Amino acid sequence: MGEIHSNLINEAMACDANLVVPVMVEGCSEVFEGLTTLVDVGGGNGAAMGVVAKSCPWIKAINFDLPHVIAAVAPKCNGVEFVAGDMFASVPKADAVFIKWVLHDWGDEECIQILKNCREAIPKENGRVIIVEAVIEEEEGKHDKLKDVGLMLDMVMMAHTNFGKERTLKEWEYVIKMAGFSTFTVKAINPVQSVILALP
Numbered sequence: 001m002g003e004i005h006s007n008l009i010n011e012a013m014a015c016d017a018n019l020v021v022p023v024m025v026e027g028c029s030e031v032f033e034g035l036t037t038l039v040d041v042g043g044g045n046g047a048a049m050g051v052v053a054k055s056c057p058w059i060k061a062i063n064f065d066l067p068h069v070i071a072a073v074a075p076k077c078n079g080v081e082f083v084a085g086d087m088f089a090s091v092p093k094a095d096a097v098f099i100k101w102v103l104h105d106w107g108d109e110e111c112i113q114i115l116k117n118c119r120e121a122i123p124k125e126n127g128r129v130i131i132v133e134a135v136i137e138e139e140e141g142k143h144d145k146l147k148d149v150g151l152m153l154d155m156v157m158m159a160h161t162n163f164g165k166e167r168t169l170k171e172w173e174y175v176i177k178m179a180g181f182s183t184f185t186v187k188a189i190n191p192v193q194s195v196i197l198a199l200p
Helices: 002-027 047-055 067-076 108-121 145-160 169-178
Strands: 037-041 060-065 080-084 096-100 128-136 183-188 193-199
Touching (some): 002 096, 047 080, 047 096, 169 183
Parallel strands (some): 037 060, 060 080
């Protein structure tokens, strides 16, 4: 069951990457400006870095995931380097870290540890961590279907993880600041996901 579940998750994340990353390259190109190396933490089969390698050929794209994931997928993406490891121990050095739909799997304590390791992997000057996640709307009295989608995603995370959750802007600010970042910005890229750019 574990391997089947892992494969399904990796395929779902690849489908999402093939939709989201081109939108980022088009609408958030500034996050990639000036980069020569980019590491995707929890990158699964490397689909996100495959899109980056094609769209931004000057960037050395690195896909970082657990050893069993890398062993199963490594040869699948041209132009992508595959590195095995554990994001709770360390993250490979790069100009920037890309982390998509990973942090919502974890509670605040684990999320802060992952983000600290990401911060240590980037340069103090001009380094950045590019987070792609949902930012839950918390405006009182405002009701729309997109807010319902965010709440539904939050319930899915609570059902499928021990401490995972979707986060509000205040909750993102908490984990980012506790991980030692000085500032961050948020830019919506589609109705559900946002690019959160954390700077050291």
